[in-house]
Amino acid sequence: MLSNGSPAPAVVAAADVARWPHPWAGDSAVSLGRWSNAIEQAEAAAATLLAKKGELSPYLPVPSFWSEQYGVRFRSVGIPALGDEAEVVESDSIARRLAVVYYRRGNMVGVLTANRTSRIAGYQRRPAAELAAGIG
Numbered sequence: 001m002l003s004n005g006s007p008a009p010a011v012v013a014a015a016d017v018a019r020w021p022h023p024w025a026g027d028s029a030v031s032l033g034r035w036s037n038a039i040e041q042a043e044a045a046a047a048t049l050l051a052k053k054g055e056l057s058p059y060l061p062v063p064s065f066w067s068e069q070y071g072v073r074f075r076s077v078g079i080p081a082l083g084d085e086a087e088v089v090e091s092d093s094i095a096r097r098l099a100v101v102y103y104r105r106g107n108m109v110g111v112l113t114a115n116r117t118s119r120i121a122g123y124q125r126r127p128a129a130e131l132a133a134g135i136g
């Protein structure tokens, strides 16, 4: 990105060093410090370098990550940090389970779960579908 926030022309970058426009982020740029993004964005960067003029497509991932902390398995899809509203759809402190859905201007942009790995696939489809439909 240039200092004014616009994409730098003819520059290809991938992984932690990269920031790029994303429809969910409005005028801001997105940066994702995650392994999955490092892999997917490197593939997109290579495809960009190899593409013929007019064949370029935007990089619009629905990112995900998992982590295990103190016996709790966390999963995230989308970009929860972009949400302006959070809805707790499941919370069980005894079972140590949690599911929170994040919305931005009413559109789902991310989900964070704890010990609810089986549910994440269902949640993942919706931000992907909204992104594909061009809702930002």
Ligand SMILES: Cc1cc2nc3c(=O)[nH]c(=O)nc-3n(C[C@H](O)[C@H](O)[C@H](O)COP(=O)(O)OP(=O)(O)OC[C@H]3O[C@@H](n4cnc5c(N)ncnc54)[C@H](O)[C@@H]3O)c2cc1C
Residues within 6 Å of the ligand: 014, 015, 016, 017, 032, 033, 034, 035, 036, 038, 065, 066, 067
């Ligand atoms: C403590 C920690 C925990 C993390 N846990 C998770 C996690 O659970 N899940 C997840 O999805 N992501 C996690 N991440 C983030 C993830 O590691 C990064 O998003 C990902 O590694 C970024 O890839 P990258 O290629 O940008 O950078 P890196 O993986 O850091 O690779 C950069 C490489 O460049 C090399 N390098 C640096 N300078 C030079 C130089 N001058 N010349 C030559 N080589 C150089 C470095 O040695 C390094 O090998 C974690 C990060 C940290 C720091």
